[in-house]
Amino acid sequence: MKKVWTDMPPKLIADLTRTPVEDLYSAAVAWCERNNLAHQIEVGLEEGGTKMVHSGAVVTFEAMGRWLKGDKKLITLTPDALELLITWDWRWGELPPCDGPRPESMVFSFEPWCMVFVEVVAPAEVRYVIWYSTDGGKQWGSSSPDTKDPPLTSLSILDTNIGNFRQLIAQIQEEGMAANIEIDVKTIMKACVNAYAAIHADPRVLYAGKRRAPRRRMKSGSVSGVKKYQLTIDGARTITKRWETLKNAGSTDITRKGSSKGLHTVEPHYWHVWVNSPRPDEKVIAIREKQRTVKNQVVTYKQYRVRRWRKGDGENGLITRGKGALKTKSRRVVTGVHDL
Numbered sequence: 001m002k003k004v005w006t007d008m009p010p011k012l013i014a015d016l017t018r019t020p021v022e023d024l025y026s027a028a029v030a031w032c033e034r035n036n037l038a039h040q041i042e043v044g045l046e047e048g049g050t051k052m053v054h055s056g057a058v059v060t061f062e063a064m065g066r067w068l069k070g071d072k073k074l075i076t077l078t079p080d081a082l083e084l085l086i087t088w089d090w091r092w093g094e095l096p097p098c099d100g101p102r103p104e105s106m107v108f109s110f111e112p113w114c115m116v117f118v119e120v121v122a123p124a125e126v127r128y129v130i131w132y133s134t135d136g137g138k139q140w141g142s143s144s145p146d147t148k149d150p151p152l153t154s155l156s157i158l159d160t161n162i163g164n165f166r167q168l169i170a171q172i173q174e175e176g177m178a179a180n181i182e183i184d185v186k187t188i189m190k191a192c193v194n195a196y197a198a199i200h201a202d203p204r205v206l207y208a209g210k211r212r213a214p215r216r217r218m219k220s221g222s223v224s225g226v227k228k229y230q231l232t233i234d235g236a237r238t239i240t241k242r243w244e245t246l247k248n249a250g251s252t253d254i255t256r257k258g259s260s261k262g263l264h265t266v267e268p269h270y271w272h273v274w275v276n277s278p279r280p281d282e283k284v285i286a287i288r289e290k291q292r293t294v295k296n297q298v299v300t301y302k303q304y305r306v307r308r309w310r311k312g313d314g315e316n317g318l319i320t321r322g323k324g325a326l327k328t329k330s331r332r333v334v335t336g337v338h339d340l
Contacts, residue, residue, distance in 0.1 A: 028061035053144035141170035205235035268311035
Protein backbone atom coordinates (compact mmCIF):
# COMPACT_ATOMS: atom_id res chain seq x y z
CA MET A 1 0.00 0.00 0.00
CA LYS A 2 1.27 3.46 -0.89
CA LYS A 3 1.77 5.81 2.02
CA VAL A 4 0.71 9.44 2.17
CA TRP A 5 4.30 10.54 1.50
CA THR A 6 5.17 7.92 -1.16
CA ASP A 7 4.91 10.31 -4.13
CA MET A 8 6.31 13.38 -2.36
CA PRO A 9 9.47 14.73 -4.07
CA PRO A 10 12.67 14.30 -2.01
CA LYS A 11 13.19 18.08 -2.00
CA LEU A 12 9.76 18.61 -0.43
CA ILE A 13 10.55 16.01 2.25
CA ALA A 14 13.84 17.79 2.95
CA ASP A 15 12.11 21.19 3.16
CA LEU A 16 9.51 19.86 5.60
CA THR A 17 12.25 18.37 7.77
CA ARG A 18 14.14 21.68 7.93
CA THR A 19 11.14 24.01 8.37
CA PRO A 20 10.56 24.97 12.03
CA VAL A 21 7.22 23.86 13.48
CA GLU A 22 6.00 27.43 13.93
CA ASP A 23 6.61 28.15 10.20
CA LEU A 24 4.89 25.06 8.75
CA TYR A 25 1.54 26.78 8.07
CA SER A 26 3.07 29.73 6.21
CA ALA A 27 5.31 27.32 4.27
CA ALA A 28 2.24 25.29 3.25
CA VAL A 29 0.40 28.41 2.05
CA ALA A 30 3.45 29.52 0.06
CA TRP A 31 3.77 26.06 -1.52
CA CYS A 32 0.09 26.13 -2.57
CA GLU A 33 0.54 29.57 -4.16
CA ARG A 34 3.63 28.44 -6.11
CA ASN A 35 1.71 25.45 -7.46
CA ASN A 36 -1.53 27.37 -8.19
CA LEU A 37 -3.47 25.43 -5.56
CA ALA A 38 -5.96 26.78 -3.03
CA HIS A 39 -4.99 26.53 0.62
CA GLN A 40 -8.68 26.81 1.58
CA ILE A 41 -11.49 24.79 0.00
CA GLU A 42 -15.26 25.18 0.07
CA VAL A 43 -17.10 21.90 0.68
CA GLY A 44 -20.80 21.09 0.78
CA LEU A 45 -22.55 19.73 3.85
CA GLU A 46 -25.03 16.85 3.92
CA GLU A 47 -27.57 19.00 5.77
CA GLY A 48 -27.18 21.75 3.17
CA GLY A 49 -24.94 24.77 2.85
CA THR A 50 -21.16 24.94 2.58
CA LYS A 51 -18.15 25.68 4.75
CA MET A 52 -14.51 26.61 4.21
CA VAL A 53 -11.91 24.04 5.29
CA HIS A 54 -8.12 23.77 5.16
CA SER A 55 -6.85 22.09 2.01
CA GLY A 56 -5.23 18.68 2.20
CA ALA A 57 -1.83 20.21 1.43
CA VAL A 58 -1.93 22.47 4.50
CA VAL A 59 -3.07 19.68 6.79
CA THR A 60 -0.45 17.26 5.45
CA PHE A 61 2.33 19.86 5.72
CA GLU A 62 1.52 20.45 9.39
CA ALA A 63 1.46 16.74 10.27
CA MET A 64 4.39 15.57 8.14
CA GLY A 65 6.56 18.50 9.22
CA ARG A 66 6.15 17.45 12.85
CA TRP A 67 6.45 13.69 12.29
CA LEU A 68 9.68 14.01 10.26
CA LYS A 69 11.39 15.81 13.15
CA GLY A 70 10.79 12.92 15.56
CA ASP A 71 11.53 9.19 15.60
CA LYS A 72 9.37 8.64 12.48
CA LYS A 73 7.49 5.68 13.94
CA LEU A 74 5.04 3.96 11.57
CA ILE A 75 2.74 1.47 13.32
CA THR A 76 0.62 -0.92 11.25
CA LEU A 77 -2.44 -2.24 13.11
CA THR A 78 -3.68 -5.66 11.96
CA PRO A 79 -7.48 -5.97 11.50
CA ASP A 80 -7.96 -8.26 14.53
CA ALA A 81 -5.80 -6.06 16.78
CA LEU A 82 -7.76 -3.02 15.60
CA GLU A 83 -11.06 -4.69 16.43
CA LEU A 84 -9.85 -5.63 19.92
CA LEU A 85 -8.56 -2.14 20.74
CA ILE A 86 -11.88 -0.55 19.77
CA THR A 87 -13.79 -2.71 22.27
CA TRP A 88 -11.97 -1.05 25.20
CA ASP A 89 -12.74 2.31 26.75
CA TRP A 90 -10.39 5.22 26.10
CA ARG A 91 -7.01 4.66 27.82
CA TRP A 92 -6.20 8.35 28.34
CA GLY A 93 -4.39 7.75 31.62
CA GLU A 94 -1.66 5.68 29.94
CA LEU A 95 -0.47 8.20 27.35
CA PRO A 96 3.13 9.42 27.80
CA PRO A 97 3.90 12.71 29.60
CA CYS A 98 4.86 15.75 27.54
CA ASP A 99 7.93 16.96 29.41
CA GLY A 100 10.32 17.04 26.45
CA PRO A 101 11.05 19.91 24.06
CA ARG A 102 8.92 18.39 21.29
CA PRO A 103 5.67 16.37 21.58
CA GLU A 104 6.03 12.71 20.68
CA SER A 105 4.17 11.64 17.53
CA MET A 106 3.36 8.43 15.65
CA VAL A 107 1.64 7.51 12.39
CA PHE A 108 -0.78 4.57 12.45
CA SER A 109 -1.79 2.63 9.34
CA PHE A 110 -4.62 0.12 8.95
CA GLU A 111 -7.26 -1.16 6.59
CA PRO A 112 -9.57 -0.18 5.03
CA TRP A 113 -6.91 2.27 3.83
CA CYS A 114 -6.57 4.72 6.65
CA MET A 115 -3.52 6.51 8.09
CA VAL A 116 -3.52 8.69 11.21
CA PHE A 117 -0.97 11.14 12.60
CA VAL A 118 -1.21 11.37 16.40
CA GLU A 119 0.74 13.81 18.58
CA VAL A 120 0.43 13.83 22.37
CA VAL A 121 0.27 17.41 23.67
CA ALA A 122 -0.98 16.88 27.26
CA PRO A 123 -1.48 13.94 29.67
CA ALA A 124 -4.99 13.45 28.27
CA GLU A 125 -5.01 15.32 24.95
CA VAL A 126 -3.79 14.63 21.42
CA ARG A 127 -3.66 16.43 18.09
CA TYR A 128 -4.31 14.40 14.96
CA VAL A 129 -4.75 14.25 11.19
CA ILE A 130 -6.62 11.45 9.41
CA TRP A 131 -5.83 10.44 5.83
CA TYR A 132 -8.39 8.29 4.03
CA SER A 133 -8.32 6.40 0.73
CA THR A 134 -10.92 4.49 -1.28
CA ASP A 135 -8.54 2.94 -3.84
CA GLY A 136 -5.92 1.20 -1.71
CA GLY A 137 -3.76 4.24 -1.12
CA LYS A 138 -3.37 5.50 -4.69
CA GLN A 139 -5.22 8.72 -3.83
CA TRP A 140 -5.34 10.08 -0.28
CA GLY A 141 -7.79 12.57 1.16
CA SER A 142 -6.99 14.49 4.35
CA SER A 143 -9.31 15.28 7.22
CA SER A 144 -10.23 18.92 6.71
CA PRO A 145 -11.05 21.07 9.76
CA ASP A 146 -12.81 24.42 9.44
CA THR A 147 -10.52 27.32 8.60
CA LYS A 148 -11.48 28.91 11.93
CA ASP A 149 -9.75 25.94 13.63
CA PRO A 150 -6.05 24.92 13.45
CA PRO A 151 -5.07 22.40 10.73
CA LEU A 152 -4.36 19.79 13.42
CA THR A 153 -7.56 18.78 15.25
CA SER A 154 -7.47 18.42 19.05
CA LEU A 155 -9.14 15.64 21.05
CA SER A 156 -9.08 15.38 24.85
CA ILE A 157 -10.59 13.28 27.62
CA LEU A 158 -13.18 16.01 28.13
CA ASP A 159 -14.28 15.73 24.48
CA THR A 160 -14.70 11.95 24.70
CA ASN A 161 -16.55 12.17 28.03
CA ILE A 162 -19.19 14.52 26.63
CA GLY A 163 -19.18 13.04 23.11
CA ASN A 164 -17.72 16.11 21.43
CA PHE A 165 -16.21 14.83 18.16
CA ARG A 166 -15.45 17.27 15.34
CA GLN A 167 -17.18 16.60 12.04
CA LEU A 168 -14.33 16.00 9.60
CA ILE A 169 -14.54 15.54 5.83
CA ALA A 170 -11.94 13.96 3.54
CA GLN A 171 -11.94 15.24 -0.03
CA ILE A 172 -10.86 12.45 -2.40
CA GLN A 173 -10.50 12.46 -6.18
CA GLU A 174 -12.65 9.66 -7.60
CA GLU A 175 -12.82 9.20 -11.39
CA GLY A 176 -11.72 12.79 -11.98
CA MET A 177 -14.28 14.25 -9.55
CA ALA A 178 -13.90 15.37 -5.94
CA ALA A 179 -15.84 13.25 -3.47
CA ASN A 180 -16.44 14.37 0.13
CA ILE A 181 -16.39 11.49 2.63
CA GLU A 182 -17.35 12.02 6.28
CA ILE A 183 -14.84 10.33 8.60
CA ASP A 184 -15.80 8.14 11.55
CA VAL A 185 -13.60 10.10 13.96
CA LYS A 186 -14.74 8.34 17.15
CA THR A 187 -13.88 4.80 16.03
CA ILE A 188 -10.61 5.70 14.32
CA MET A 189 -9.27 7.85 17.15
CA LYS A 190 -10.32 5.38 19.85
CA ALA A 191 -8.20 2.71 18.16
CA CYS A 192 -5.22 5.06 17.79
CA VAL A 193 -5.33 6.46 21.34
CA ASN A 194 -5.60 2.95 22.81
CA ALA A 195 -2.80 1.66 20.56
CA TYR A 196 -0.59 4.60 21.56
CA ALA A 197 -1.34 3.93 25.25
CA ALA A 198 -0.58 0.21 24.82
CA ILE A 199 2.79 0.92 23.16
CA HIS A 200 3.76 3.42 25.85
CA ALA A 201 2.67 1.10 28.69
CA ASP A 202 4.68 -1.82 27.29
CA PRO A 203 6.73 -1.42 24.07
CA ARG A 204 7.08 -5.22 23.93
CA VAL A 205 3.56 -5.42 22.46
CA LEU A 206 5.16 -4.54 19.11
CA TYR A 207 7.27 -7.71 19.20
CA ALA A 208 4.69 -10.19 20.50
CA GLY A 209 4.38 -13.23 18.25
CA LYS A 210 7.49 -12.40 16.20
CA ARG A 211 10.25 -14.99 15.71
CA ARG A 212 12.95 -12.41 15.10
CA ALA A 213 13.45 -8.69 15.70
CA PRO A 214 12.23 -6.49 12.83
CA ARG A 215 14.40 -4.17 10.80
CA ARG A 216 13.64 -0.94 12.59
CA ARG A 217 15.17 1.68 10.29
CA MET A 218 13.91 1.50 6.74
CA LYS A 219 13.10 3.77 3.84
CA SER A 220 9.50 4.52 2.89
CA GLY A 221 9.12 6.46 -0.34
CA SER A 222 11.42 9.47 -0.10
CA VAL A 223 11.55 9.26 3.70
CA SER A 224 14.55 7.48 5.19
CA GLY A 225 15.00 6.27 8.75
CA VAL A 226 11.38 5.21 9.20
CA LYS A 227 10.88 2.85 12.14
CA LYS A 228 8.30 0.32 10.96
CA TYR A 229 6.40 -1.80 13.46
CA GLN A 230 3.29 -3.98 13.46
CA LEU A 231 0.85 -4.30 16.34
CA THR A 232 -0.73 -7.75 15.98
CA ILE A 233 -3.49 -9.50 17.90
CA ASP A 234 -0.80 -11.17 20.07
CA GLY A 235 0.54 -7.79 21.14
CA ALA A 236 -2.92 -6.34 21.67
CA ARG A 237 -3.91 -9.30 23.86
CA THR A 238 -0.76 -8.84 25.93
CA ILE A 239 -1.83 -5.38 27.06
CA THR A 240 -5.59 -5.99 27.20
CA LYS A 241 -5.01 -8.87 29.64
CA ARG A 242 -3.31 -6.36 31.92
CA TRP A 243 -6.19 -3.92 31.47
CA GLU A 244 -8.61 -6.71 32.38
CA THR A 245 -6.60 -7.47 35.53
CA LEU A 246 -6.64 -3.82 36.58
CA LYS A 247 -10.35 -3.59 35.84
CA ASN A 248 -11.15 -6.56 38.06
CA ALA A 249 -8.77 -5.59 40.87
CA GLY A 250 -11.49 -3.86 42.87
CA SER A 251 -12.66 -4.55 46.40
CA THR A 252 -14.10 -7.99 47.21
CA ASP A 253 -16.98 -9.03 49.46
CA ILE A 254 -14.51 -10.10 52.17
CA THR A 255 -13.94 -7.35 54.71
CA ARG A 256 -10.38 -7.05 55.91
CA LYS A 257 -9.01 -4.72 58.52
CA GLY A 258 -6.74 -2.20 56.86
CA SER A 259 -3.25 -1.50 58.10
CA SER A 260 -1.36 1.76 57.79
CA LYS A 261 2.09 1.75 56.26
CA GLY A 262 5.00 2.72 58.49
CA LEU A 263 6.79 6.05 58.24
CA HIS A 264 8.65 6.32 54.91
CA THR A 265 9.69 8.84 52.25
CA VAL A 266 8.99 9.07 48.53
CA GLU A 267 10.51 11.13 45.74
CA PRO A 268 8.76 14.27 44.40
CA HIS A 269 6.38 13.36 41.58
CA TYR A 270 3.51 14.52 39.40
CA TRP A 271 0.01 13.59 40.55
CA HIS A 272 -3.54 14.19 39.33
CA VAL A 273 -5.48 16.19 41.90
CA TRP A 274 -8.93 17.82 42.05
CA VAL A 275 -8.79 21.57 42.79
CA ASN A 276 -11.35 24.37 42.97
CA SER A 277 -9.17 26.91 41.14
CA PRO A 278 -6.58 25.75 38.58
CA ARG A 279 -3.43 27.78 38.22
CA PRO A 280 -3.08 29.86 35.03
CA ASP A 281 -0.41 27.52 33.61
CA GLU A 282 -2.25 24.27 34.39
CA LYS A 283 -4.17 22.23 31.83
CA VAL A 284 -7.61 21.00 32.95
CA ILE A 285 -7.90 17.23 32.41
CA ALA A 286 -11.46 16.72 33.68
CA ILE A 287 -14.31 18.62 35.36
CA ARG A 288 -16.82 17.44 37.94
CA GLU A 289 -19.62 18.97 40.00
CA LYS A 290 -19.72 18.80 43.79
CA GLN A 291 -22.24 19.94 46.38
CA ARG A 292 -21.93 21.31 49.89
CA THR A 293 -24.27 22.88 52.42
CA VAL A 294 -23.79 26.56 53.27
CA LYS A 295 -26.23 28.12 55.76
CA ASN A 296 -28.70 25.27 55.24
CA GLN A 297 -28.60 25.74 51.47
CA VAL A 298 -27.13 23.27 48.99
CA VAL A 299 -24.52 24.97 46.81
CA THR A 300 -23.24 23.34 43.59
CA TYR A 301 -19.71 24.12 42.48
CA LYS A 302 -17.16 22.75 40.02
CA GLN A 303 -13.83 21.08 40.63
CA TYR A 304 -11.05 20.67 38.09
CA ARG A 305 -8.56 17.84 37.77
CA VAL A 306 -5.02 18.99 36.95
CA ARG A 307 -1.55 17.50 36.77
CA ARG A 308 0.50 19.13 39.52
CA TRP A 309 4.06 18.69 40.78
CA ARG A 310 4.12 17.40 44.35
CA LYS A 311 7.08 17.73 46.69
CA GLY A 312 7.64 17.76 50.44
CA ASP A 313 9.53 19.93 52.89
CA GLY A 314 12.32 17.42 53.44
CA GLU A 315 15.77 17.36 51.93
CA ASN A 316 15.67 17.33 48.09
CA GLY A 317 11.88 17.71 48.29
CA LEU A 318 11.28 14.25 49.74
CA ILE A 319 7.72 13.55 50.90
CA THR A 320 7.11 11.87 54.26
CA ARG A 321 4.23 9.40 54.46
CA GLY A 322 2.74 6.99 57.00
CA LYS A 323 3.27 6.93 60.74
CA GLY A 324 5.08 4.82 63.26
CA ALA A 325 8.06 2.58 62.62
CA LEU A 326 8.42 0.99 59.19
CA LYS A 327 7.00 -2.52 59.47
CA THR A 328 9.12 -5.45 58.34
CA LYS A 329 7.93 -8.79 57.09
CA SER A 330 9.50 -12.02 58.34
CA ARG A 331 9.71 -15.27 56.39
CA ARG A 332 10.62 -18.71 57.73
CA VAL A 333 13.32 -20.37 55.68
CA VAL A 334 12.95 -24.15 55.35
CA THR A 335 16.28 -25.92 55.00
CA GLY A 336 15.57 -29.51 55.95
CA VAL A 337 13.00 -32.05 57.06
CA HIS A 338 13.46 -31.08 60.75
CA ASP A 339 12.25 -27.51 60.00
CA LEU A 340 8.84 -28.66 58.75
